[in-house]
Amino acid sequence: MANTKEIKDRINSIKETQKITNAMYLISSTKLRKAKKELERTEPYFYGMQAMTERLSRHVSGIASPYFRTYDEEKDADRTVAFLVITADKGLAGAYNHNVLKITEEEMAKHKNTKLFVVGELGRKYFENKHIPIDEEFLYTAQNPSLHRSRVITLRLLELYDTGQIQELYIVYTVMISNSEMQPMLHRLLPLKESVMMNIPADVYQEEFQLMPSPEAVIKAVIPNCTNGYIYSALVESFCCEQHSRMTAMQSANDSANSILRTLNIQYNRVRQAAITQEITEVCSGAKAQRRRKRKRQ
Numbered sequence: 001m002a003n004t005k006e007i008k009d010r011i012n013s014i015k016e017t018q019k020i021t022n023a024m025y026l027i028s029s030t031k032l033r034k035a036k037k038e039l040e041r042t043e044p045y046f047y048g049m050q051a052m053t054e055r056l057s058r059h060v061s062g063i064a065s066p067y068f069r070t071y072d073e074e075k076d077a078d079r080t081v082a083f084l085v086i087t088a089d090k091g092l093a094g095a096y097n098h099n100v101l102k103i104t105e106e107e108m109a110k111h112k113n114t115k116l117f118v119v120g121e122l123g124r125k126y127f128e129n130k131h132i133p134i135d136e137e138f139l140y141t142a143q144n145p146s147l148h149r150s151r152v153i154t155l156r157l158l159e160l161y162d163t164g165q166i167q168e169l170y171i172v173y174t175v176m177i178s179n180s181e182m183q184p185m186l187h188r189l190l191p192l193k194e195s196v197m198m199n200i201p202a203d204v205y206q207e208e209f210q211l212m213p214s215p216e217a218v219i220k221a222v223i224p225n226c227t228n229g230y231i232y233s234a235l236v237e238s239f240c241c242e243q244h245s246r247m248t249a250m251q252s253a254n255d256s257a258n259s260i261l262r263t264l265n266i267q268y269n270r271v272r273q274a275a276i277t278q279e280i281t282e283v284c285s286g287a288k289a290q291r292r293r294k295r296k297r298q
Contacts, residue, residue, distance in 0.1 A: 004275065007268045011261060018257045024092065025250035028243045035240035038145075039176075042236050049229035052222060053192060066162065067223045068192055079167035080113040082135075084157065084189075084231070086173040086238040087120030089142045096174060096245035097122045099184040104172050107186060108132075115166055117157065119235070142242070145235035147228075154228040161190055173234040174241040182241045187234075189227055 085104045087097045101123060108114045115135045118124050120142040127134050136156065141149045160166045169190040176182050212218070 004268060004271050007264055007271060011264050011268065014257050014260055014264070018254060018261075021250045021253040021257065025247055025254065028247040028250060032240065032243040032247055035236065035243055039236050039240050042233050046229055046233035049226040053226045056219065056222060065219050067190060067219060078112060080115060080165065081108075081111045081168045081170065082115040082117060082157065082160065082166040083108060084117045084153070084169070084171045085119065085123050086171070086234060087118065087123030087126075087142065088242045089121040090246075091122060092249055093242055093246040094249040096182070096242055097126070100172050100174060101126050103184050103186055105130075105132075107170065107172070115160070117153070119153070141235065142239065145232065145239050147232055150232035150235055151228055154224065154231055157189075158224055158227065171231065171234055173238045176237060176241050176244065179244075182244065187230075189230060190223075192223070 083104055085100060087100055091097065097120075104116075108116070116127065116132065118127065118134050118137045121139075124134060124137050138149070138153055141153070157166075157169055161169060168188065171187050171189050173185055173187075174182055175185045
């Protein structure tokens with residue numbers, strides 16, 4: 001059994017670690033509140049862009065546009081598929097990074113030709129350790145999502161898409177479903193799917209849509225903005241999920257530390273009590289021995 005000094009040293013070590021986890025919890029909770037406010041401001045723009053894309057897709061049937069291509073899985077097996085992966089710059093966030101990276105690996109294994117674009121230092125280190133080539137990484141974006149940074153990413157990806165270097169573009173990020181539930185998401189950004197208006201009742205109003213100056217010009221102007229809006233929203237939502245995951249992980253660490261401290265304190269008290277009992281026994285034994293010597297001398 002460990003002595004009191006060893007137990008005391010371990011208690012002090014856990015308390016010092018708990019100071020760090022408490023500080024990280026407070027920092028993450030502050031960042032989470034800020035991220036949620038940013039997410040609330042972003043969602044109207046995000047949903048507006050989605051609605052605009054869906055409205056356009058109902059009226060572009062038959063229009064030749066690279067943003068609405070369709071591919072035959074068998075005939076176009078050699079097409080290049082790109083993945084934009086959003087991870088964190090730091091760990092200690094539970095399964096936040098692992099879930100996104102796992103989905104990315106599984107999806108990349110399904111395609112012959114792939115390109116990988118990474119946001120976040122954790123994702124970069126993970127793929128480098130796995131010897132998976134990264135085509136481009138976007139630094140300082142995971143911890144500070146902004147429209148400027150998302151626009152830089154969007155322009156680069158659209159450049160590759162417009163020049164035919166990639167034929168499909170997917171984004172892998174984390175969605176906050178509720179305050180207690182998060183889920184990794186794989187979403188295809190390009191090409192978009194054309195909506196098929198089928199089985200619509202005769203009395204349902206169908207909007208008339210005029211695309212000026214031409215459908216191609218409108219699509220060329222709107223789709224890049226919609227793509228940028230989606231990427232920006234994904235960055236903000238991923239940052240929000242990261243802080244929530246880290247806060248939850250730090251809370252679990254604090255709870256575990258408290259549980260260990262309770263066990264160690266009980267153990268420390270038992271060892272200390274045993275040591276005191278041993279000392280009392282030794283003193284009593286010594287006193288008895290002294291009394292015996294005195295009797296013998298008398």
